[in-house]
Amino acid sequence: MASDLSTPNPSPSLTAALPTAIAESFLDPAMYHEIFHNIDAGFCVIDMVFDGEKAVDYVIRTINGAFERYTGLSANAVNVSIRGLLPEHEQEWFDRYGLVARTGNRIHFEMQSKALKRWYSVDAFRVGLPEQGRVAVLFMDITERKRFERELHEFASMDALTQLSNRRVFMDYLETEQARVQRRDLSTSSLLMCDLDHFKLVNDRWGHGVGDRALRHFSNILRSQLRASDLAGRIGGEEFAVLLSGAGSFPARDFACRVQHALANQPLRVDSEAIHLTLSIGITQLSPQDATPDNALSRADKALYRAKQNGRNRVEIN
Numbered sequence: 001m002a003s004d005l006s007t008p009n010p011s012p013s014l015t016a017a018l019p020t021a022i023a024e025s026f027l028d029p030a031m032y033h034e035i036f037h038n039i040d041a042g043f044c045v046i047d048m049v050f051d052g053e054k055a056v057d058y059v060i061r062t063i064n065g066a067f068e069r070y071t072g073l074s075a076n077a078v079n080v081s082i083r084g085l086l087p088e089h090e091q092e093w094f095d096r097y098g099l100v101a102r103t104g105n106r107i108h109f110e111m112q113s114k115a116l117k118r119w120y121s122v123d124a125f126r127v128g129l130p131e132q133g134r135v136a137v138l139f140m141d142i143t144e145r146k147r148f149e150r151e152l153h154e155f156a157s158m159d160a161l162t163q164l165s166n167r168r169v170f171m172d173y174l175e176t177e178q179a180r181v182q183r184r185d186l187s188t189s190s191l192l193m194c195d196l197d198h199f200k201l202v203n204d205r206w207g208h209g210v211g212d213r214a215l216r217h218f219s220n221i222l223r224s225q226l227r228a229s230d231l232a233g234r235i236g237g238e239e240f241a242v243l244l245s246g247a248g249s250f251p252a253r254d255f256a257c258r259v260q261h262a263l264a265n266q267p268l269r270v271d272s273e274a275i276h277l278t279l280s281i282g283i284t285q286l287s288p289q290d291a292t293p294d295n296a297l298s299r300a301d302k303a304l305y306r307a308k309q310n311g312r313n314r315v316e317i318n
Helices: 012-023 029-038 065-071 091-103 143-157 167-182 199-206 208-224 249-265 293-309
Strands: 042-051 054-063 107-113 118-126 134-141 190-196 231-236 239-244 268-270 273-275 279-285 315-317
Touching (some): 054 091, 065 118, 190 199, 199 208, 208 239, 249 279, 249 315, 293 315
Parallel strands (some): 279 315
Antiparallel strands (some): 107 118, 118 134, 190 239, 190 279
């Protein structure tokens, strides 16, 4: 027998109760107040203060229960100039809320409040009459999410052992630098390939744990010699690459010698023993004639090979 899938008729008692339920007011003011103060999102209404067309301040008129949790500000912030309460509050917040007050356009954005040391996801919309300059702000604290995103980015872009850039990030940066040289934004930049000498012997004699310490030790020395515009990356195993932005062959050679000197003067200490590490380095310059960054990588690799062949702990330029 086929099942009856039709909608059953409501009972007489439900039919009688529906008109009364529909006719009743769904929410009374007390219920609105309860929802307003218990939702897990910060809410406030602010009145903008303008100097001509420029938003220069705002006054918080009302807040809900989550406002204090998400800002660290108490109810004492109500009816107070935010500029007076937080003198370091960034102008961009005033600009965004001012735009909403002037145009009536609703906006959504994510931004850090350095004054409050937190990140927020914000929805802002105008309420009341346009001349009031009144804006309602609904916001969530996303500081933990941003921290997690930053850690994910670092995990994806950094070599876990050495905390230098990984190969993918370094190659992307090298490609960008090559494009700048080809556009003549830079006259040249230098690429260095670096390889720790006899690294296999370190692993064989002291074990891979000490080998990892040696890689971190060298990475810290290398990082200490970099300028803000330079980038170092671990390309694989004991091989590292350095991009010296805007540097010609002579500054690049000076840099290479400084790294070798620092490594020689700072042996890796394992218990009471000092492990002296040495480094071979090959250098080349990026050229506008290079079709791809692979051309420069090939030249630097050949220079590194010569440094190895000629006795190690050397710098060779190609």
